Amino acid sequence: MISIKELSKVFHTKDQDVQAVDQLNLEIDKGEIYGVIGYSGAGKSTFIRLLNRLEDPTAGSIRIDNQDITSLNKGKLRLARQEIGMIFQHFNLLWSRTVHDNIAFPLEIAGMTKAKRDKRVEELIDLVGLKGRGQSYPSQLSGGQKQRVGIARALANNPKVLLCDEATSALDPETTDSILDLLVDINEKLGLTIVLITHEMHVIRKICHQVAVMESGRIVEQGDVLDVFLYPKEKVTKRFVDQVMGDPEREHSLNLINDTYKTGEILQLHFIGENTNQALISEISRSFKVDVNILHGKITQTQKGAYGTLFVQFAGEEQEIKRAIEYCRSTSVEVEVSPHV
Numbered sequence: 001m002i003s004i005k006e007l008s009k010v011f012h013t014k015d016q017d018v019q020a021v022d023q024l025n026l027e028i029d030k031g032e033i034y035g036v037i038g039y040s041g042a043g044k045s046t047f048i049r050l051l052n053r054l055e056d057p058t059a060g061s062i063r064i065d066n067q068d069i070t071s072l073n074k075g076k077l078r079l080a081r082q083e084i085g086m087i088f089q090h091f092n093l094l095w096s097r098t099v100h101d102n103i104a105f106p107l108e109i110a111g112m113t114k115a116k117r118d119k120r121v122e123e124l125i126d127l128v129g130l131k132g133r134g135q136s137y138p139s140q141l142s143g144g145q146k147q148r149v150g151i152a153r154a155l156a157n158n159p160k161v162l163l164c165d166e167a168t169s170a171l172d173p174e175t176t177d178s179i180l181d182l183l184v185d186i187n188e189k190l191g192l193t194i195v196l197i198t199h200e201m202h203v204i205r206k207i208c209h210q211v212a213v214m215e216s217g218r219i220v221e222q223g224d225v226l227d228v229f230l231y232p233k234e235k236v237t238k239r240f241v242d243q244v245m246g247d248p249e250r251e252h253s254l255n256l257i258n259d260t261y262k263t264g265e266i267l268q269l270h271f272i273g274e275n276t277n278q279a280l281i282s283e284i285s286r287s288f289k290v291d292v293n294i295l296h297g298k299i300t301q302t303q304k305g306a307y308g309t310l311f312v313q314f315a316g317e318e319q320e321i322k323r324a325i326e327y328c329r330s331t332s333v334e335v336e337v338s339p340h341v
């Protein structure tokens, strides 16, 4: 769907040349929610602005739906942009226009008649959950509602791709979650390909299927969200994963567990992927004469399934504990016996 080859952008300033994007290669499949994460200055904004030619590349190519975006002239680019919607951190709404008229704006530019426009705007207002707010002005809306207007406007011309530039960074955590839910809903309902940039791993965890980690204009790591969360290779990726799964209490808790639970076995269970859940725990206590105590841990959900770690104690007769551990090992759960800090 989107194919990016050797994409580079150099900004020439008075003092120096800045290589914001550096020979970047990326393939994004149709219908995917693809997240690009990086710290400030990594080149994310430049990257996403290159995708719809808000910036012109210094080198490289971008193909979207088999169209070479990089070589389009102004007229063709205007048409191509109707297929690429974009939402922004600060919404970029027209403050003197109502919600209805903001959403109608790209339809006016595309030359749609007023009757058709009004119908389409009503559909979009419904889709983003703003029924009854069509005549409000942006200043009368909350941040989350403003972003809903931004999303409706971006979807007005039925784009194939939605670009999200830090779309939830100005919102509080609850509103962030409701906007992320809306993006997942739209992705599923419309089969829309979504490319988003963010500095928050929570956003990646909650809605992305694939993730790329960007540093100094380059992609240093990429893949399926669950794989990257489970087996981060680069230091920068580990830091991002820690934003979500970091456990500052781990060492303290394990020491306490080792001091407190002297009988039976302490196990670390690593849950990975969609079939895993805590049903295993009840299954074990039903099938074996073993008491299972949950001691410490964290399980979280991604679009690619649940993952996380639980520390448990198996108590009972040695033979039964052994059998229970064997059983755990036969499932997709990774097991470590007597884990150490």
Ligand SMILES: Nc1ncnc2c1ncn2[C@@H]1O[C@H](COP(=O)(O)OP(=O)(O)OP(=O)(O)O)[C@@H](O)[C@H]1O
Pocket: 011, 012, 013, 018, 019, 020, 038, 039, 040, 041, 042, 043, 044, 045, 046, 047
């Ligand atoms: N118009 C510009 N002129 C000169 N340098 C620029 C321009 N835009 C970006 N840069 C530089 O390019 C590099 C990448 O910036 P960019 O804004 O793409 O990063 P970012 O990852 O989006 O960071 P942030 O989240 O802080 O915006 C930075 O060093 C920045 O100073």
